[in-house]
Amino acid sequence: MNRWSDTFPLFPERATELAREIDNLYFFALGLTAFFSLLIAVLVFYFAIRYRRQHEDEVGKPEKAGIWLEVTWSVIPLVILLGMFAWGAKVFFEARRPPSDAIEYYVTGKQWMWKMQHPDGRREINQLHVPVGQSIKLLMTSEDVIHSFFVPAFRVKMDVLPGRYTTLWFRADKVGTYRLFCAEYCGAEHSYMGGSIIVLEPRDYEAWLAGRTTQPQRVATGEELFTRLACDTCHRSTSAVQAPILNGIFGHMVRLADGSEVLVDENYLRESILNPGAKLVEGYLAVMPTAQGKVSEEELLQLIRYLKSLTPETAAASAAPAATTEASAEEPGS
Ligand code: CUA
Numbered sequence: 001m002n003r004w005s006d007t008f009p010l011f012p013e014r015a016t017e018l019a020r021e022i023d024n025l026y027f028f029a030l031g032l033t034a035f036f037s038l039l040i041a042v043l044v045f046y047f048a049i050r051y052r053r054q055h056e057d058e059v060g061k062p063e064k065a066g067i068w069l070e071v072t073w074s075v076i077p078l079v080i081l082l083g084m085f086a087w088g089a090k091v092f093f094e095a096r097r098p099p100s101d102a103i104e105y106y107v108t109g110k111q112w113m114w115k116m117q118h119p120d121g122r123r124e125i126n127q128l129h130v131p132v133g134q135s136i137k138l139l140m141t142s143e144d145v146i147h148s149f150f151v152p153a154f155r156v157k158m159d160v161l162p163g164r165y166t167t168l169w170f171r172a173d174k175v176g177t178y179r180l181f182c183a184e185y186c187g188a189e190h191s192y193m194g195g196s197i198i199v200l201e202p203r204d205y206e207a208w209l210a211g212r213t214t215q216p217q218r219v220a221t222g223e224e225l226f227t228r229l230a231c232d233t234c235h236r237s238t239s240a241v242q243a244p245i246l247n248g249i250f251g252h253m254v255r256l257a258d259g260s261e262v263l264v265d266e267n268y269l270r271e272s273i274l275n276p277g278a279k280l281v282e283g284y285l286a287v288m289p290t291a292q293g294k295v296s297e298e299e300l301l302q303l304i305r306y307l308k309s310l311t312p313e314t315a316a317a318s319a320a321p322a323a324t325t326e327a328s329a330e331e332p333g334s
Contacts, residue, residue, distance in 0.1 A: 012152035015174045015199065019155040021091050029084065095156070098169035102135035106301040109140065109147035109160040112189040114180065117298055119305075121221060122209070126195030128180075130172065131205040137169045139266060143297050148184035151197055157183055165266045172199040222306020225299055229291055243288065244281050248312040255282045269304045 014020050105128065106117040116128040130136050140149060142162040149168060150157040153176075158168040172178070182193035200208060226232055234243035244254075250269075253261045257280040262268055271278050273295075276288035295303065 015153040015172045015176060015178055016155065016170050017173060018095055019153065022155045025087055025091055032080065098137040098167065099135045102137035102169055104137050104139055106298065107138050107140040107149060107160065108143060108297045110143040111145065111187050112193040114195050115298065117301065121302065127198060129198045129200060129205060129208050131202045132172055132175050132199050135169060135171045137167060139301060140166050140168065141297055145186050146184050147182045147186050147193065150181040150183035151178055153178040159184060165270060175199050175201060222302040225295065225303045226306055229294060244284060246307055247310040250308045256280060257282050266304055269307055270300060273300065273303065
């Protein structure tokens with residue numbers, strides 16, 4: 001961590017290691033640009049005076065540039081720029097790849113608010129409480145138009161799109177409250193569409209979680225939805241109608257009816273739930289009804305979270321019929 005950049009004014013606060021890395025890169029590029037601009041400007045003036053025309057009839061004579069001079073001024077910038085590219089690529093990959101220990105939270109943008117959901121289904125509006133030092137991955141979508149999730153102090157920004165998922169991750173290393181903005185013009189109240197990310201000590205976060213057992217705020221769990229939408233009548237090994245068994249498929253490739261292969265990720269699951277015929281798995285008929293209109297964006301996120309949790313080991317357990325169905329009696333409104 002470098003101290004001077006932490007206190008540099010005119011810049012938003014830095015609350016993640018990534019923020020410092022991005023700023024270092026930025027300051028380096030800025031410094032380099034300033035150095036060469038200044039150097040060239042000074043040389044222009046110096047040469048203009050030093051080699052100015054001194055007699056009326058003086059004519060310039062062509063100068064033959066040496067090969068080594070040309071090589072020098074080509075190679076030095078090349079090395080510097082390639083270095084900056086490599087550095088930038090490293091920071092970019094870090095920014096785009098959530099660490100494997102990241103905990104997933106959900107974000108749904110809508111005109112004009114941010115709806116957040118904790119891993120346990122708990123919800124917040126325009127606020128997100130997270131523990132300090134923990135990698136947080138946000139799986140985000142929009143209920144209407146394009147928004148953009150922007151937290152300057154973390155130096156993260158990602159568009160939030162209707163109809164698909166985008167992700168963003170951060171690991172705040174300073175306790176505090178950080179502003180959240182919508183950074184994509186989304187209608188009349190775009191400028192009010194903001195909120196805060198509240199970073200707490202882990203024990204304070206636990207206390208906060210414990211102090212907010214607001215049941216009505218809870219979204220139906222993915223498992224409840226799996227039953228409510230009757231997914232379980234086909235997608236279980238004991239089912240009469242054969243549908244692909246979903247256990248352990250997440251993160252793997254599946255072969256489709258047209259012979260191509262697709263990676264099972266959040267976007268594929270989403271598409272298959274809402275538009276089952278779009279990418280049909282090889283060997284199955286297009287008989288699944290769409291869940292379009294039957295689930296909210298937040299419920300969809302819960303359902304996908306549940307599907308991701310299904311491992312080959314839980315297949316045996318879930319094959320046991322009727323054990324989990326009493327949960328479906330509860331029908332919370334969205
Ligand atoms: Cu949402 Cu701008």
